Amino acid sequence: MRNGNHLIPSGLEPLVDGIFAAVNSEFKDITLLAFGTRPMRGSDLADEVLDLVDNNATIPTRESTYTGYIDSSLLPVGFVERIEQEDQVFSLSERGQSIGQPIAAQAIIYAVDSGRSMYSILGSCHLSRHTRAPINRVKILLALGYSSEPRTVMDLSREVELTDTIVSTSINELSANGFISCEDNPNGNTEHRYRVSSVLPERVQLSEKGLWIVSYLLGVGSRYVLEKEIIEKLPLVGVCIPPIELHEELERLTCERVLARKEGIPFTLQRKLTLSEVGWGYLERFIIPVLDALTSDEALKKLQRQHQDLMGDRELRRHYFISGANMYADVSPVLNHRHPRKRVDDMLDAMSTYEGGIGPGELARHLGWRSRTVGGFLRTLHEDGVIEKITDRDVVLYREKQGQRFRIRQQYN
Numbered sequence: 001m002r003n004g005n006h007l008i009p010s011g012l013e014p015l016v017d018g019i020f021a022a023v024n025s026e027f028k029d030i031t032l033l034a035f036g037t038r039p040m041r042g043s044d045l046a047d048e049v050l051d052l053v054d055n056n057a058t059i060p061t062r063e064s065t066y067t068g069y070i071d072s073s074l075l076p077v078g079f080v081e082r083i084e085q086e087d088q089v090f091s092l093s094e095r096g097q098s099i100g101q102p103i104a105a106q107a108i109i110y111a112v113d114s115g116r117s118m119y120s121i122l123g124s125c126h127l128s129r130h131t132r133a134p135i136n137r138v139k140i141l142l143a144l145g146y147s148s149e150p151r152t153v154m155d156l157s158r159e160v161e162l163t164d165t166i167v168s169t170s171i172n173e174l175s176a177n178g179f180i181s182c183e184d185n186p187n188g189n190t191e192h193r194y195r196v197s198s199v200l201p202e203r204v205q206l207s208e209k210g211l212w213i214v215s216y217l218l219g220v221g222s223r224y225v226l227e228k229e230i231i232e233k234l235p236l237v238g239v240c241i242p243p244i245e246l247h248e249e250l251e252r253l254t255c256e257r258v259l260a261r262k263e264g265i266p267f268t269l270q271r272k273l274t275l276s277e278v279g280w281g282y283l284e285r286f287i288i289p290v291l292d293a294l295t296s297d298e299a300l301k302k303l304q305r306q307h308q309d310l311m312g313d314r315e316l317r318r319h320y321f322i323s324g325a326n327m328y329a330d331v332s333p334v335l336n337h338r339h340p341r342k343r344v345d346d347m348l349d350a351m352s353t354y355e356g357g358i359g360p361g362e363l364a365r366h367l368g369w370r371s372r373t374v375g376g377f378l379r380t381l382h383e384d385g386v387i388e389k390i391t392d393r394d395v396v397l398y399r400e401k402q403g404q405r406f407r408i409r410q411q412y413n
Contacts, residue, residue, distance in 0.1 A: 002248060007142045009295050015134075018077030019290065025332070026324030027059060029067060029108040032079060032218060033101055033311065033321075035092040039083045042066035044211055057325035074100075076411040102303035103290050107309045108324045121282065125172075135164055136286055137170050140181045141275065142172035145283045146179065150272035164269055171273060175373045179279035183272040186345060193224035193262045194250060201257050208250045212239045214258065224262045236258045239367055258346035283405075331369075346399050348386075356395030357390045 001216075006268055008016050034048040042063035049059055060066070067088050074080040079096030083089040092101075111118050123133030139160040144151060153158075157167045174180045196217045206214060216234060217225060227250060231243050241249070253259040275283070292299035310317055350366045351358055358366070364374045378398055381387045388396040 007146065007291060008139070009291065012294055013382060015077065015294070016133065016138070016291070017135040018073075019100075020122060020138055021079075021125040021132055022073045022079060022100065023104050023107040023118060024134045025119040026111055026117060026126060026328040027332070028073065029104040029111075029118070030059075030321050030325060031066060031069060032074065032104040033108075034097070034306075035080065035090075035096065035101070037092070039089045039091040041087065041089055042070070051361075052317070053322050053325050057322045059325050086347040093177035095231060098304070099293065099300070102132065102300070102307040103293065103308040106286060106289060106303055107305070108320050109310065110282070112320050112323045113280070116177060117331045120180070120331045121174070123173060131162065131166065133170065133173075136160070136166060140167065140170050141179065141279060141283055143288065144273060144275040145280060150183070150274045152273065154410055156273070168269070172361060172371045174214055174279070176361050177278070178276055178365060179282060181274045181276045182361075183274075191226050191228060191251075191264045193226050193264070194230070194254070194259045195222060195224045197260045198222075199227070204256060206258070206260055209245065210253055210258070212241070213246070213249060213253065218261070224260075239307050240282045296381050331358055343377065344381070347374070347381070351387065351398060354399065357399040359395065359397055363398070370372065 020031065029398075030049055030052060031045060034045055034052055036048075040048070042065075045066040046061055046063055050061070053059060069089055070080055074096070075082065077095075077100070079094055080090045080101035083091050107118055122137055125134060127130050139162075143156055143159050153164055153167050153171060156162075157164050160167070168412055170184070175182055194217065196214055208384045212234060213230065216230065216237070216239075227247065230250075231241075231246060234241060234246075250259065250261075253260045274346060278298075289299060289303060292302050294300075310320065346367060347363070350363060354362075360371060360374050360378060363378075364371045367374065378387070382389055383400070385401065387398050387400050390399065
């Protein structure tokens with residue numbers, strides 16, 4: 001089986017990391033593409049970008065935004081060079097011209113054609129445990145795309161060498177964009193398992209219930225036994241302990257080190273994950289062409305010709321730049337200033353179409369919002385009693401409470 005690491009050119013992962021961090025939003029793509037042959041300050045870039053979108057899109061206008069992007073993304077990957085330290089003057093490097101701009105063109109073309117912002121796909125570039133979301137998500141998509149069978153979060157964590165938490169967060173965002181399909185694992189195990197400790201404490205007093213439990217576990221040998229199995233089997237030997245009492249006794253025996261416990265695996269870590277058709281399209285139309293361009297002159301020339309065609313056709317460039325800028329403005333945490341009350345109304349309207357309740361991931365897909373944004377509003381609405389939370393095993397659904405919307409509208413006025 002091939003995993004994601006096999007498809008990132010050997011020795012080039014730092015470069016690949018920098019590339020995807022440099023083109024993770026349409027605003028960044030346009031900024032990189034705005035560089036010409038002359039040196040530019042942040043204010044020059046702001047003016048150039050405004051001109052490229054004909055003042056017909058919501059974009060950042062502060063000079064510090066552009067210099068910040070250059071310092072955090074373009075300089076580290078070597079796409080631009082600093083000319084004058086004091087005056088913050090920059091110029092496009094040879095790498096930026098030959099590789100950076102063609103990749104930025106590929107990124108904005110894919111985003112506009114697919115209707116999906118790169119920011120919602122690749123995420124933020126902020127470091128998390130020395131890794132960044134764009135390269136993490138690229139690795140996960142590659143691992144799923146070139147796997148011969150469905151994977152779990154635990155499988156992916158081992159293959160791409162990331163924590164379960166980072167992989168789970170990435171999966172949630174990619175799933176919200178329709179890139180990954182998730183199915184329940186019927187063979188998954190979420191329960192704790194127990195057996196008698198190999199080294200028992202010197203002094204222990206067992207209750208009648210505890211004695212029956214220990215006797216049963218000794219009878220099955222050294223294997224770990226599910227709590228459900230203990231509940232089902234004890235009546236067969238004439239012992240009836242209510243499930244709640246049995247659970248409490250198992251907890252007590254574990255605390256007293258009479259029993260050893262193996263923790264159950266969270267349900268969400270055992271879901272079967274596969275790459276969807278949308279995810280495959282992203283691999284084939286963006287990630288693979290970018291990676292190929294780093295090792296193949298023919299693949300690089302193809303991106304370079306596409307870049308030249310884009311920049312040489314004013315109407316084509318205008319279409320992609322204006323559409324891309326507005327697309328990013330809709331998902332940007334900085335530029336998206338929709339009134340909170342309007343967001344609440346949009347969310348509740350969406351929930352009302354799902355009579356039995358809707359999960360956070362499905363709600364994010366319905367609204368086209370980031371999962372983190374949806375989660376924040378769900379917590380607030382639930383705490384204020386406007387929506388109710390329904391839990392079935394590890395599946396969490398939300399639905400609106402009748403007659404409560406007016407309260408949140410008053411709060412967000």
